[in-house]
Amino acid sequence: xxxxxxxxxxxxxxxxxxxxxxxxxxxxxxxxxxxxxxxxxxxxxxxxxxxxxxxxxxxxxxxxxxxxxxxxxxxxxxxxxxxxxxxxxxxxxxxxxxxxxxxxxxxxxxxxxxxxxxxxxxxxxxxxxxxxxxxxxxxxxxxxxxxxxxxxxxxxxxxxxxxxxxxxxxxxxxxxxxxxxxxxxxxxxxxxxxxxxxxxxxxxxxxxxxxxxxxxxxxxxxxxxxxxxxxxxxxxxxxxxxxxxxxxxxxxxxxxxxxxxxxxxxxxxxxxxxxxxxxxxxxxxxxxxxxxxxxxxxxxxxxxxxxxxxxxxxxxxxxxxxx
Amino acid sequence: xxxxxxxxxxxxxxxxxxxxxxxxxxxxxxxxxxxxxxxxxxxxxxxxxxxxxxxxxxxxxxxxxxxxxxxxxxxxxxxxxxxxxxxxxxxxxxxxxxxxxxxxxxxxxxxxxxxxxxxxxxxx
Numbered sequence: 001x002x003x004x005x006x007x008x009x010x011x012x013x014x015x016x017x018x019x020x021x022x023x024x025x026x027x028x029x030x031x032x033x034x035x036x037x038x039x040x041x042x043x044x045x046x047x048x049x050x051x052x053x054x055x056x057x058x059x060x061x062x063x064x065x066x067x068x069x070x071x072x073x074x075x076x077x078x079x080x081x082x083x084x085x086x087x088x089x090x091x092x093x094x095x096x097x098x099x100x101x102x103x104x105x106x107x108x109x110x111x112x113x114x115x116x117x118x119x120x121x122x123x124x125x126x127x128x129x130x131x132x133x134x135x136x137x138x139x140x141x142x143x144x145x146x147x148x149x150x151x152x153x154x155x156x157x158x159x160x161x162x163x164x165x166x167x168x169x170x171x172x173x174x175x176x177x178x179x180x181x182x183x184x185x186x187x188x189x190x191x192x193x194x195x196x197x198x199x200x201x202x203x204x205x206x207x208x209x210x211x212x213x214x215x216x217x218x219x220x221x222x223x224x225x226x227x228x229x230x231x232x233x234x235x236x237x238x239x240x241x242x243x244x245x246x247x248x249x250x251x252x253x254x255x256x257x258x259x260x261x262x263x264x265x266x267x268x269x270x271x272x273x274x275x276x277x278x279x280x281x282x283x284x285x286x287x288x289x290x291x292x293x294x295x296x297x298x299x300x301x302x303x304x305x306x307x308x309x310x311x312x313x314x315x316x317x318x319x320x321x322x323x
Numbered sequence: 324x325x326x327x328x329x330x331x332x333x334x335x336x337x338x339x340x341x342x343x344x345x346x347x348x349x350x351x352x353x354x355x356x357x358x359x360x361x362x363x364x365x366x367x368x369x370x371x372x373x374x375x376x377x378x379x380x381x382x383x384x385x386x387x388x389x390x391x392x393x394x395x396x397x398x399x400x401x402x403x404x405x406x407x408x409x410x411x412x413x414x415x416x417x418x419x420x421x422x423x424x425x426x427x428x429x430x431x432x433x434x435x436x437x438x439x440x441x442x443x444x445x446x447x
Contacts, residue, residue, distance in 0.1 A: 010358045010361075014351070014358055015351070022348075054384065084387065105394055
């Protein structure tokens with residue numbers, strides 16, 4: 001485990017360094033409080049620290065305060081103050097500054113090691129708690145089968161991106177896609193094979209979009225894609241690329257290779273101006289329905305009957321809805 | 324209570340205690356003495372100057388550093404003298420500080436030479 005030693009006395013640093021290296025710590029030693037804060041604030045910095053009280057630039061309690069102020073943004077750092085100050089007032093001051101423990105100089109090596117082991121146990125426990133919290137956070141935001149965003153999150157992201165497009169006068173593409181004849185996959189090969197198909201479709205959709213686009217599972221076999229900062233001129237081409245990313249080659253399942261296609265409704269935010277998310281979802285769903293009606297394995301674009309308030313349609317250009 | 328019982332008469336360093344503290348690591352002892360040889364004259368010189376200038380803040384900081392260094396090397400009486408000097412400096416009275424410094428100077432007189440001899444004695 002990595003540990004930071006901060007002490008302005010070179011002799012004390014060397015003594016601590018050797019004592020801790022002998023028991024397997026990977027030691028970083030610095031000579032003042034400012035350097036200690038720098039080291040401990042790094043994302044990959046040590047999470048265990050032995051700090052002298054009296055140091056140039058910033059003292060030990062000052063280091064503790066600085067680290068605790070930023071604690072929410074970084075992993076917990078277990079800090080032990082090591083000093084020759086030993087009055088009750090000093091101990092209270094040290095602990096109030098955010099130190100976890102306190103040892104007086106000259107230190108007893110066995111006591112020092114035992115106290116550091118306590119610190120390690122606390123860090124281990126903290127690590128497990130963070131891991132559990134992250135797992136719960138993932139489960140709350142991702143679809144259990146496909147590991148892409150779940151419905152709640154993709155709708156939030158859609159709302160956020162539409163608002164951003166409005167602010168920045170950009171264009172967001174909303175693509176609602178549906179796996180064609182998915183029910184027959186389930187009925188013919190069983191639900192486990194249907195699940196394999198959905199997982200692979202999700203994977204292919206993820207690969208087809210840019211890192212800053214979003215894809216989420218909207219319903220059973222429906223996927224909602226939110227593509228940011230798009231050029232409206234190439235929207236249809238982008239939609240086709242994504243559709244073909246799924247249907248170009250068969251999906252390998254335990255029941256064999258299955259040819260799967262997608263139908264999709266596509267909507268460009270700048271065609272619609274300021275509208276509620278629910279209304280846009282209704283429109284893109286209608287376009288998806290139109291694609292299904294047109295024989296599936298295709299895309300239909302949702303166009304408004306009246307132009308959007310903020311994107312006037314040039315004279316002579318036709319605006320129509322595909323349903 | 325001062326741990327001087329294992330010091331030989333006329334010596335300042337409790338070598339037995341120091342070797343226990345270092346887990347009998349002779350190489351480390353040599354490292355520490357080397358650091359001591361480099362740092363101690365500089366620190367004690369700065370301390371003397373601070374006492375002469377009656378810079379109490381500096382006296383307290385330097386005597387605090389020396390106290391830690393000497394305690395780490397099991398030089399208990401000198402560490403206590405440094406602690407006394409630190410307290411006097413924190414209290415801010417010039418005359419007791421000068422007296423405390425003289426007591427400290429007596430305790431560390433010849434210490435460097437003594438430390439050097441231990442390095443020779445404990446050579447593996």
